[in-house]
Amino acid sequence: MIAPIQVVVYAYWLFDFLGISFIFGLSVLILCMVINIFIQIKMQEFVTKILSAKDDRMKVTSETFNSIKLLKLYGWEKEFQKRV
Numbered sequence: 001m002i003a004p005i006q007v008v009v010y011a012y013w014l015f016d017f018l019g020i021s022f023i024f025g026l027s028v029l030i031l032c033m034v035i036n037i038f039i040q041i042k043m044q045e046f047v048t049k050i051l052s053a054k055d056d057r058m059k060v061t062s063e064t065f066n067s068i069k070l071l072k073l074y075g076w077e078k079e080f081q082k083r084v
Contacts, residue, residue, distance in 0.1 A: 011026075
């Protein structure tokens with residue numbers, strides 16, 4: 001409850017101390033915040049695409065390793081049959 005009041009009071013003091021340059025500084029701050037939000041939205045989209053590609057690669061890799069394990073398992077059966 002007190003934070004918004006403090007922001008308004010401090011903004012008034014800064015305007016009183018700095019004059020018109022405070023408004024330019026505030027507008028640059030707001031512009032930078034808007035640009036930062038836009039960049040974060042784009043970065044989130046890129047991260048989602050990268051993670052989905054990584055997920056597909058991991059699925060293919062896991063399937064390959066499981067297939068190799070099965071081939072090794074079946075390969076050992078003939079060797080044990082010869083020994084028995």
